[in-house]
Amino acid sequence: MKIIVTSSGEKPESPVDPRFGRAAKFMVYDTASDQYETVDNVQNLQAAQGAGIQAAETVARLEADCVLTGHCGPKAFMVLKTAGVKVYTGVEGTVADAVARYKSGELNPAEGADVDGHW
Amino acid sequence: MKIAIASGKGGTGKTTVAVNLALAAARPVQILDCDVEAPNSHLFLRPAIDETFRASIQVPLIDADKCDGCGECGSFCRFKAIVTLPGNPLVFPELCHGCGGCALICTRDAITETDREIGTVEIGRSGQITLIRGLLDVGVAMSPPLIRSVKARASTDGLVLIDAPPGASCPMVAAVSGCDQAVLVTEPTPFGLNDLRVAVETIRELKIPFGVVINRADAGDNRTVEYCAAEDIDILAEIPDDRRIAVAYSRGEPLVNAVPEFKPVFESLLERLQTSGRETRRSN
Numbered sequence: 001m002k003i004i005v006t007s008s009g010e011k012p013e014s015p016v017d018p019r020f021g022r023a024a025k026f027m028v029y030d031t032a033s034d035q036y037e038t039v040d041n042v043q044n045l046q047a048a049q050g051a052g053i054q055a056a057e058t059v060a061r062l063e064a065d066c067v068l069t070g071h072c073g074p075k076a077f078m079v080l081k082t083a084g085v086k087v088y089t090g091v092e093g094t095v096a097d098a099v100a101r102y103k104s105g106e107l108n109p110a111e112g113a114d115v116d117g118h119w
Numbered sequence: 120m121k122i123a124i125a126s127g128k129g130g131t132g133k134t135t136v137a138v139n140l141a142l143a144a145a146r147p148v149q150i151l152d153c154d155v156e157a158p159n160s161h162l163f164l165r166p167a168i169d170e171t172f173r174a175s176i177q178v179p180l181i182d183a184d185k186c187d188g189c190g191e192c193g194s195f196c197r198f199k200a201i202v203t204l205p206g207n208p209l210v211f212p213e214l215c216h217g218c219g220g221c222a223l224i225c226t227r228d229a230i231t232e233t234d235r236e237i238g239t240v241e242i243g244r245s246g247q248i249t250l251i252r253g254l255l256d257v258g259v260a261m262s263p264p265l266i267r268s269v270k271a272r273a274s275t276d277g278l279v280l281i282d283a284p285p286g287a288s289c290p291m292v293a294a295v296s297g298c299d300q301a302v303l304v305t306e307p308t309p310f311g312l313n314d315l316r317v318a319v320e321t322i323r324e325l326k327i328p329f330g331v332v333i334n335r336a337d338a339g340d341n342r343t344v345e346y347c348a349a350e351d352i353d354i355l356a357e358i359p360d361d362r363r364i365a366v367a368y369s370r371g372e373p374l375v376n377a378v379p380e381f382k383p384v385f386e387s388l389l390e391r392l393q394t395s396g397r398e399t400r401r402s403n
Contacts, residue, residue, distance in 0.1 A: 050199025050214055057193070057202050075211055083204045 018070025052076030127314025166243030
């Protein structure tokens, strides 16, 4: 399965980016290969509107099973939910920590957005 | 003749200039209050509103049976109002600017358009002045379509004064576009000058002849006058920093009625705007 973590950098030791739509990078972790891949989110950092929606579309097109992030707004959450991607909010620490906590079953999926849009 | 009263910075006196120009005209005039997020011309004109319309924009409605999920509409929409996940197009009407491009680009005829109400247009009269104002609904972030709706009701002849929204982005452009002349109201402060420069860049891009009115003219420094001289911009009028103006404003009294000695300032400003036919001397 594929786990996407919003990341401030390109390494497993990089801190989790608390923003979803305007995250610096997406780190894509594949449980089968135990490998990380980095996907840019550059176009959304400067987007006037719809950054969360576009980021959610990117995540859905990467065929991720779940997203680990700090916060997720209502529009992004709706897109992710429609695409069948589970969202875990309130995640902190490094990308590798987040993945480890997910694997240990420590995290609970969010039932809705945890912030308003444009928070 | 359509004259836009605009400014980069908010609170410089656009409404004061528009309302007092209308009163100084002493003949039938239309004011279009296009500052639809905070219209306030009515506070001074106190018109009797006799017509009210709802304004809407066209947003997409997707027929899921016809849609094959190709994603063309979603990738076309620069405002991210449509997301096409496989088989599941999602529409976010609040992000839609109503351009209609998605319906045109759809090869399956799966997209029709439906009305989304965004605000109200009111028409009222006060003496010889007809006020047409837009009022954006709370929670709506899309003012240009409402501004265009207000402008669509302007008369095609006679004097039309447009009270524009502050700034130099889409709402201001929507209000000012198509006008014969523009007045940029500013104040002689660093903020006022900074935002004036931005507004000047925009208005030059629109190729609309313009001049500057400096409000609270003796309150700041000389840099605005120097900037206008360097840029070859006409200063059409200066309004002093006078406590009586603030008092009248706070009471919702038009300046030319409360302190008649200022009436000639607006009469000569109007005269200059109507007779000049000036062009921007630098159009870049």
